[in-house]
Amino acid sequence: MTETRTAGGSRRLGSMGWAFLPIVVTAAFLAVLPPVWFGDSPYTTSLAVQALVFASYGVGFNLIFGSTNQLFLCVGALAGVGGYGAGILANESSLPMAAGVAVGTASAAIVGGLLSWIAVRRSLGIIFTGIVTLVFSLGFANLLLGQRDLTGSETGLIVDGVPAELADDSVGGYYLFAGLLVAFLIVFRALQLSHVGWAFRALRDDEVAAELAGVNVSRYRIYAATVGSAMIGLTGALLAYSAGFISPATYSFDRVDVRVLVMVAFGGLGTLLGPVIGAGVFAILDEQLTASLELREVLYGAFVITIFLFFRRGVVQAFVSFFDRFVRSGRRTQPNVQSSRE
Amino acid sequence: MKAVVLDGIVLGLAFGLLGVGMTLVYGLGGVINLAYGQIVIAAAIVASLVIERGESQAVAAGVGVLAAVGLSVLLDLTLMRPVYRQHGEERTLLGLLLTLGAAFVIGGLLAWRYPAGALYIYVGGDPISVIGVPMSVGSIWASAIALVVAAVLLVFFGATTFGRGVRSVIQDETGARLVGINPSFVRTVIFALSGALAGVVAIAQSMTGPLTVNAGFELTTFALIVTVVGGLGSVAGAFLAGVLLGVVNALSAHYIGQYITTIVLLGAAALTILIRPRGLLGR
Amino acid sequence: MLEVAGLAAGYLGERVIDGIDIEVRTGEAVVVFGSNGAGKTTLFRAIAGLLPRMAGRVVLDGKDLTRSPAHRISRTGIAYVPAERHLFPAMTVKSNLVLGAYPRRADRDTLALVYDLFPRLRERHRQHAGTLSGGEQQMLAVGRALMAKPRLLMLDEPTTGLAPKIAQAAFEALAGLKEGGMTLLIAEQQVPLALSVADRGYVLENGRIRLEGTSDQLAHNPEVRRAYLGVA
Numbered sequence: 001m002t003e004t005r006t007a008g009g010s011r012r013l014g015s016m017g018w019a020f021l022p023i024v025v026t027a028a029f030l031a032v033l034p035p036v037w038f039g040d041s042p043y044t045t046s047l048a049v050q051a052l053v054f055a056s057y058g059v060g061f062n063l064i065f066g067s068t069n070q071l072f073l074c075v076g077a078l079a080g081v082g083g084y085g086a087g088i089l090a091n092e093s094s095l096p097m098a099a100g101v102a103v104g105t106a107s108a109a110i111v112g113g114l115l116s117w118i119a120v121r122r123s124l125g126i127i128f129t130g131i132v133t134l135v136f137s138l139g140f141a142n143l144l145l146g147q148r149d150l151t152g153s154e155t156g157l158i159v160d161g162v163p164a165e166l167a168d169d170s171v172g173g174y175y176l177f178a179g180l181l182v183a184f185l186i187v188f189r190a191l192q193l194s195h196v197g198w199a200f201r202a203l204r205d206d207e208v209a210a211e212l213a214g215v216n217v218s219r220y221r222i223y224a225a226t227v228g229s230a231m232i233g234l235t236g237a238l239l240a241y242s243a244g245f246i247s248p249a250t251y252s253f254d255r256v257d258v259r260v261l262v263m264v265a266f267g268g269l270g271t272l273l274g275p276v277i278g279a280g281v282f283a284i285l286d287e288q289l290t291a292s293l294e295l296r297e298v299l300y301g302a303f304v305i306t307i308f309l310f311f312r313r314g315v316v317q318a319f320v321s322f323f324d325r326f327v328r329s330g331r332r333t334q335p336n337v338q339s340s341r342e
Numbered sequence: 343m344k345a346v347v348l349d350g351i352v353l354g355l356a357f358g359l360l361g362v363g364m365t366l367v368y369g370l371g372g373v374i375n376l377a378y379g380q381i382v383i384a385a386a387i388v389a390s391l392v393i394e395r396g397e398s399q400a401v402a403a404g405v406g407v408l409a410a411v412g413l414s415v416l417l418d419l420t421l422m423r424p425v426y427r428q429h430g431e432e433r434t435l436l437g438l439l440l441t442l443g444a445a446f447v448i449g450g451l452l453a454w455r456y457p458a459g460a461l462y463i464y465v466g467g468d469p470i471s472v473i474g475v476p477m478s479v480g481s482i483w484a485s486a487i488a489l490v491v492a493a494v495l496l497v498f499f500g501a502t503t504f505g506r507g508v509r510s511v512i513q514d515e516t517g518a519r520l521v522g523i524n525p526s527f528v529r530t531v532i533f534a535l536s537g538a539l540a541g542v543v544a545i546a547q548s549m550t551g552p553l554t555v556n557a558g559f560e561l562t563t564f565a566l567i568v569t570v571v572g573g574l575g576s577v578a579g580a581f582l583a584g585v586l587l588g589v590v591n592a593l594s595a596h597y598i599g600q601y602i603t604t605i606v607l608l609g610a611a612a613l614t615i616l617i618r619p620r621g622l623l624g625r
Numbered sequence: 626m627l628e629v630a631g632l633a634a635g636y637l638g639e640r641v642i643d644g645i646d647i648e649v650r651t652g653e654a655v656v657v658f659g660s661n662g663a664g665k666t667t668l669f670r671a672i673a674g675l676l677p678r679m680a681g682r683v684v685l686d687g688k689d690l691t692r693s694p695a696h697r698i699s700r701t702g703i704a705y706v707p708a709e710r711h712l713f714p715a716m717t718v719k720s721n722l723v724l725g726a727y728p729r730r731a732d733r734d735t736l737a738l739v740y741d742l743f744p745r746l747r748e749r750h751r752q753h754a755g756t757l758s759g760g761e762q763q764m765l766a767v768g769r770a771l772m773a774k775p776r777l778l779m780l781d782e783p784t785t786g787l788a789p790k791i792a793q794a795a796f797e798a799l800a801g802l803k804e805g806g807m808t809l810l811i812a813e814q815q816v817p818l819a820l821s822v823a824d825r826g827y828v829l830e831n832g833r834i835r836l837e838g839t840s841d842q843l844a845h846n847p848e849v850r851r852a853y854l855g856v857a
Contacts, residue, residue, distance in 0.1 A: 069431065118616070126434055127374065128615045131570060135605075135612040142605055265439060294454035301446025308439050309424060503727065510713045510724055516675065517711030521769065522699040522727045 019193060022273055023185045030178040034171050045174055051283035052177035053239055057256065058264045058275025059184040060231030063191070066270035067200040068224040070116060071130040076256030077140040078229050079236030082108040083246050086237035087159040088150055097162070101237045108233020109226050111136075116225030120218040137253045144248045156247030159240050173242045180238065181276070184231050189272055191227075200224065204270075262300065266307050268317045345475045346596045347589055352481045352550060354588020355488035356543050360561065361568030361580030362495065363536035363543075369512040369575030370529050373425055373437035377417065377445035379561030380452070381537055385410035385544040386461035386553045387452055399463050406461075407541030414537025417444060418530050426529070449558045459555035461548040480549035487546050491539070492581060499577060508532060512575055563604075567611040573624020583622055626651045626808055627672075627703075627777055632681035634671035640679060641667040642832040649777065654799070654809040656819040656840075658849075659829035665812040666708060668829065669781045672810075673705035674698040685777070700728070704775035708782045710766040714755030718746055718765055721754050725772030732774070739768040742798060760791040767798075778802070779810045784818065796822055820844050 033048065057075050064072045072078075086104035089095060115136060119129045145153050152158075167173050191197050202210035203217045211217055240246045249255060263282050267274030285303075289296040311318040360378070367375050389406030393399060421444060425437045452459060469476035499505040511518040511525045518525055543561075547553050568587055572579030587607060594603040614621055627649040635641035642664040649655045659665045670676040672683055674695035683690045690698050699705070704725075713721050722739060723731040740747040743764040749757065754765060763783060770778060783799070784792035792815065800822045803809055813819040820826070820840045828836040828849065836846065843849050 122616055122619070124615065124619075126431055127438075128570075128619065131566070131608075132612050132615055135608045138605055138608055142601065145601070262442075292454060294450045294457070297446045297450030298454065299450075301443040301448075301450060304443030304446065305421065305440055308436060308443070309421075503730065506716075506720060506724055507727060509716065513713040513715055514711045516707070516709075517713055519675065519695040520673070520699055520705055520707070520711060521724050521773065522696050523724075524694070524696045 020186070020189060023182060023189060026185065026273065026276060027178075027182045030182070031175075034174055042170065045171060047283060047287065049174050049177055049242070051279045052174070052181050053235055054256075054260060054263060054282075055276045055279035056177065056181050056184055056235040057232055057260050058267070058279055059181070059188055060228040060235070061260050062264055062270065062275055063188060063228035063231065064112070064116075064225050066264065066274070067191075067197075067204065068221045069126065069204055070119060070221060070225060071126045072112070072115065072133045072225065072228075073130050073253070073257050073261075074115070074133040074137040074140070075232055075260050076251040076253050077137040078108045078112055078232040079239070079256065080140060080144065080248070080251030081111050082233030082236035083240035083251060084144065084157065085233075087157050087240045087246055090159050090241070091157070097241055100241070101234065104237030104240070105230050105234040108236065109230035112229020112232070113222055113226035115229075116222045120221050134253070137257065141248050141252060152247070154248060156245055156250075157240075158245050159243075162241045162244050167242060167244065176238065176242065177235075180235065185272060185276070187227075187231075192272070196220065196223070262304055266303070271317060271320075344473065346592050348472060348475050348477060349481070350589035350592030351585060352477075352485050352588070353592060354585035355485055355492070356547050356584075357564055357568050357588045357591075358581040358584025359488055359491060359539050359546075360543050360565040361572055361584045362577050363539035364565040365569040365572060365575055365577060365580040366508075366532050367529075367536050368569060369577075370508070370525070370532055371422070371426055371437075372433055373422065374434070374441070374566065374569075375417075375536070376438060376441040376562055377448055378441075378536070378540060378565050379558040379563075380445050380448040381410050381413055381417075381540040382544045382547075382561050383452055383553070383555055383558045384413055384448060385541040386548055387456055387459045387555060389463075389545065389548075390459060390461040393461075403463070403545045406544055407538055410541035410544070411534050411537040413448070414540070415530065415534050417441075418533040422529070422533065426526070445558065445562065452558075453555050456555055460552045461544065462552040463545065463548045478550070484546040484549040487542060491542050495577070504528075504531075564607070567607050570611045571614045571621055573621025576621065576623045579621050579623030626686055627810065628682070628684040629672060630682045630684075632668070632671060632683065633679040634667055634676045635679060636667075636676075640832070642671070642829075643680075644833055645681065645829075646834065647827060649808060649810050651776075651808055652803075652806060653824045654803045654811065654822050656823040656826040657810070657812045657829055658814070658816055658819070658826060658843075659812070660814065660852075663829045664832040665829055666781055667832075669705065669707070669779055669810075669812055673703060673707075673779060675705075675707075699773065702776035703779060704770035704773050704777070705779040706766045706770045706781065706783065708785055710762055712754040712762060712765055712769070715753060717751050718754060718757070719750040721765055721769050722746070722772050725769035726774075731772060735772055735774060739771050742771075742801070743768055759786045760788070760795075763787060763795065771802075775807075777808045777810060781812045782814060783811065784813065784815055792818060816849070 030052075034045070057079060060078075061072065061075050064070050082104035084104075085107045086097075086100035089100040089103050090097065115133055118124075119132065122128075124132065147153075163172075191200075199210070199215045199220045202213060202215050203220060207217055236251065239250070243250070259282065263278035264275050265278075266281065267276065267278030285299070286296070289299060360382070364375060364378055367373055385406040388409040389402040392402035392405045397405075421440045422437075425433055425440060428436055464480070469478055470482055471477070472482070497505075499509060507518065507523045508528055508531075510521070511523060511528050515525050518528075544553060564587075568584045569580055571587060572581070572583030587610060590610065591603055591607060594606045598606075627647070629645055629647040632645040632647075633640050633643040645668060647655070647657070647668075657665055657668065667676065671678050674690070674693055674697070678691055681691070685701060685703060688701065690701065690703075693701070713724065716724075722736060726732060726735070740750075745761055746764055746768055749761065754762065757765060767778075767780070767783070780799075783795055787795060796818050799809060799811070803822065809822070811819060811823070820843065823840045825839050826837065826843045827834050828843070836843065836849065838846065
């Protein structure tokens with residue numbers, strides 16, 4: 001009885017469960033990772049935290065670039081806005097960590113939204129948006145270097161008021177960032193399934209058609225940029241507290257942006273788990289290639305070329321299409337059992 | 343101040359040629375070659391190897407330029423084919439990613455094999471006075487080479503049939519196909535030409551100071567800034583912007599500081615994008 | 626001269642035209658009629674090599690052009706003037722014309738001929754093509770096609786956007802060309818004007834040939850009269 005009455009509801013819940021399954025699996029995987037793999041090594045833990053941080057950056061970047069085609073080459077800078085915002089607040093005032101994180105996140109969100117607003121107002125395409133955000137990146141880095149009193153310049157900033165359990169080489173820190181990543185994935189997925197996600201897909205497919213269909217492309221772009229930037233800023237702020245020490249190098253273009261771009265594109269732009277897979281693979285890659293910095297560069301490059309020549313949409317999409325074809329050829333031999341039951 | 347400006351012009355001429363190389367490839371196919379700086383470095387390294395083997399500097403220069411051309415043609419025939427099969431923003435994005443990958447591969451290999459690699463072409467002689475400013479012979483040579491190449495380009499694009507054909511592909515690719523021009527062939531030839539320009543810049547720059555193996559990305563950035571300020575696809579614009587930005591670079595580096603100078607140049611690009619997207623001479 | 630057999634073409638896997646059989650004999654002027662969306666432009670682009678052919682054959686004087694790309698077709702003697710003209714806007718009128726002869730050097734005599742045909746172009750030979758009026762651009766497009774000394778001249782809706790008097794003049798020029806021995810293949814919506822020049826015609830509807838005949842036959846065909854001439 002109950003089944004018939006709530007048939008529609010339960011089916012919808014069922015399909016939603018299906019949609020969030022990858023997140024649940026990821027969360028489970030992340031939860032069990034430390035005891036299984038890390039042993040008690042703070043070094044391995046810190047590597048994992050690094051990967052989680054980059055994966056989180058990646059989800060934010062995915063939201064901005066993957067969903068609405070805005071090439072924001074300022075991921076590092078946005079994280080830096082969050083990180084330094086929180087760090088400076090922690091040192092200069094007696095406000096608790098939560099306040100610092102909130103301020104950092106909000107600042108990053110505002111900056112990101114502003115950049116997007118500029119890009120939208122001036123109708124900047126991918127290349128120009130990239131260049132303008134790149135200018136912001138370098139300008140911000142320079143700002144950090146210049147404001148010696150506030151930021152400590154190259155020598156960096158020590159962030160006070162950090163609980164030791166959340167340090168970036170401790171298990172506590174690991175679970176903090178794992179939780180953060182899962183939260184981001186949930187938000188990303190929820191957006192994907194909502195009317196916002198539909199609008200994103202429409203405007204990515206054909207901007208003009210989307211406008212005609214009533215999608216306010218500008219507004220959705222700015223919205224995506226703001227939320228994505230908030231994610232990036234939040235990650236950067238938490239990183240500042242967790243690491244206890246930040247410097248311009250922590251958030252530099254070379255260190256952050258290039259890696260995030262390649263990593264997310266590798267995993268699959270616009271896909272849910274793309275950033276996660278990308279971060280994981282590149283973390284492992286980095287470990288294997290500690291030998292030579294230059295060789296690592298060569299392999300990065302070869303990787304990028306191979307991926308984009310053969311798996312244009314990234315690894316995740318390649319798996320999905322392969323899986324799809326596999327499932328479809330299997331399904332063809334089976335009659336549709338479902339309809340007969342209805 | 344005069345000295346600074348002249349230095350800026352010398353640098354600017356090289357910038358200009360670099361910008362021309364990049365803007366040509368963009369104008370013809372909508373692709374930004376992020377590996378451009380590395381091609382310059384490759385030419386420099388090859389030339390330095392030839393010099394090490396005892397050959398004359400002139401021979402080394404020639405071989406260096408040829409190496410750059412060869413590398414460019416290789417890139418065009420391998421990576422660019424799938425890029426040109428795409429259209430619009432897909433093509434832009436794929437072009438950026440594949441050339442970025444190529445930049446890492448080329449740059450990484452060169453840095454790994456020749457970590458101390460650098461090219462420095464020493465041209466002997468006393469400084470020559472130009473409008474009251476003593477300039478090193480190397481700088482004079484560098485400028486002269488750049489100017490000669492620029493003149494050749496001017497003749498090529500203005501007066502030769504093929505050159506006009508190239509301009510036509512940039513302005514209307516379908517129209518070019520209708521008059522019998524093969525855009526694909528033109529793109530390959532121009533990619534090779536951009537390689538030659540990269541080689542020339544390597545030689546010219548190395549006459550004013552050592553060109554090291556790590557300078558790749560910086561060169562690409564300069565080329566990109568010049569291209570944007572000059573107007574994407576405009577050859578004359580790129581050259582003009584190059585000279586102007588060279589002077590700006592010199593003035594800024596001298597009076598303010600090196601690090602800020604990069605920001606100033608990037609700022610110029612951003613300003614162009616925000617205020618006058620078609621650049622100085624673009625359409 | 627030109628034989629099109631069973632030609633099919635379209636976009637994104639969809640066939641817009643199918644089973645097209647057209648013949649153009651040397652010295653003839655053939656017109657393809659059809660309303661918007663009938664497939665005239667698709668057909669012409671397919672013949673000119675701008676669109677891949679999904680089926681069928683295109684043969685010019687015995688030479689199979691079915692697999693040839695546009696730039697090679699242009700060099701074998703077919704000159705195509707599309708409706709959008711595709712001129713080179715930042716180049717002068719003269720440069721546009723000179724490029725028409727690519728890869729050969731522009732023939733001074735041919736250039737003079739084009740200027741004689743379109744004196745307005747001679748007046749504006751230093752002007753940038755992007756700044757010309759619609760009619761002048763059309764003249765330039767035709768002139769550029771003529772510079773290649775083609776055997777077959779294809780024109781897609783040459784009178785689009787032209788004032789009636791200029792459209793008339795355009796067709797008079799085309800008639801003059803035909804008299805000089807040029808073979809013409811024209812797509813047009815303006816039926817009476819086109820019929821005045823044409824020897825034969827085809828009516829294209831929904832991507833297939835509906836009717837064909839001499840200009841006389843078509844002019845007196847009741848369907849044609851009703852659909853295109855507005856005569857009951």
